[in-house]
Amino acid sequence: MTQRPPHPRPPRQNAPPRVVVLGAGLAGARLAARLGPDAVLMGEEPHAPYNRVLLTDVLAGRYGPELITLPEPAPGTYLRTRAVRVDRADRVVQCEDGSRVPYETLVLATGANPVLPPLRGLFAPGATELPGGVHAFRTMADCLALREAAREGTRAVVVGGGLLGVCAARALADRGVQVVLAQQGDRLMERQLDPDASELVHRHLTTLGVEVHTECRVRGIRQTDGAVRSVELADGYVLDTDLTVLACGVRPRTGLARAAGLDVRRGVVVDDHLRTSDPHIRAIGDCAEHAGQTRCLAAPALDQADALAAALTSPDPESDEAVRPYSGTRSLTRLTLPHREHPLDIAAFGDPETRPDDDVVRLTDATRGTYRKVVVRGDRLVGGVLLGELTAVGALARAWESDEPLPDDGSPLLHLLTHDGGH
Secondary structure, rough: OOOOOOOOOOOOOOOOEEEEEEEEOOOHHHHHHHHHHHEEEEEEEOOOOOOOOHHHHHHHOOOOOHHHHHOOOOOEEEOOOOOOEEHHHHHHHHHHEOOOOOOOOOEEOOEEOOOOOOOOOOOOOOOOOOOOOOOOOOOOOHHHHHHOOOOOEEEEEEOOHHHHHHHHHOOOOOOEEEEEEEOOOOOOOOOOHHHHHHHHHHHHHHHHHOEEOOOOOOOEEEEEEEEEEEEEOOOOOOOOEEEEEEEOOOEEEOOOHHHHOOOOOOOEOOOOOOOOOOEEEEEEEEHEEEEEEEOOOHHHHHHHHHHHHHOOOOOOOOOOOOOOOOOOOEEEEEEEOOOOOOOOEEEEEEEEOOOOEEEEEEEOOOOOOOEEEEEEOOOOOOEEEEOOOOOHHHHHHHHHHOOOOOOOOHHHHHHHHHHHOOO
């Protein structure tokens, strides 16, 4: 007589999901997509998860918001609510709407907040919201509010000349806004570009109609009837404005982690397996500090999400030998500053700043509007900047990412720079 198989055991009621992911940005959404129905993704923004990297294209009007949304999470695995407390003892996330979400493994992917500079007059006594006419540029809500306000002929001051400030100024100029860009440092995009490349970006923005000021510190703002109407510079000069955009960098969002008693420095400290000081909590993306660094860039966030997905789906996710540990990301920055006639393509990787013993190869073609520079330290390619024609960037990036010794004669490196026919 054939024995009937045992009746399947019903699922345990109120069993915690295997993984709860806090934060629906690039890192959190990527991890949840990799884990599938085993994960619950929690996001507090009113919009569906989206690709934050493309917000400047939405601001410029090249894309609609719907075109940068990420794939929808599986039904029942996305909660649109704000986490307010992590109860590590009971392994429960308490939410603003009163719900409690239990977890076996919690992943913090809470991202970063925009840095709001200490400008005189920015906040009225007791105020916590930015005044009318002042915009941060971090979320879809920020982007849509700024896009609505940025009408042709509007005057705008962008505070900050890093990557975000340059992209915001370019996008506003595309909309016909009269833009002044105020950069406290001595050049634009100083983290990615060397002085020569930065000067080319400066010139390009000028051709778009952007008025660029470097070594220019904004001291305060002046409000009229609850809205900012002018920006005061450190030298006393006053710029009239309808819009003020704060693009002064970002800071890892660590409030939940700190309140829960996790190890937090600049970011939530994680090891090579992206574990925090609590073995049941991991952290990835902009909020995570790995090997003493908080990168706050898309490429490391995605790499960490992939590495953690592999670890959590391995047969023994708690074993150090289960999967290859995360060892860092060698990321390349690439963007295009559009122009009706002469768009400017930019690529930068590694460290473009030179030391006394470095070897530097630099090629400039004023006629073609190209600039190429690579830095060799010892026998390794350690960084480079390319503007204009980017045919060589793929081969150079691969040579940099491999981190292998270069041939002694250096000829292959020169070929990588010139193989498209440039001289």
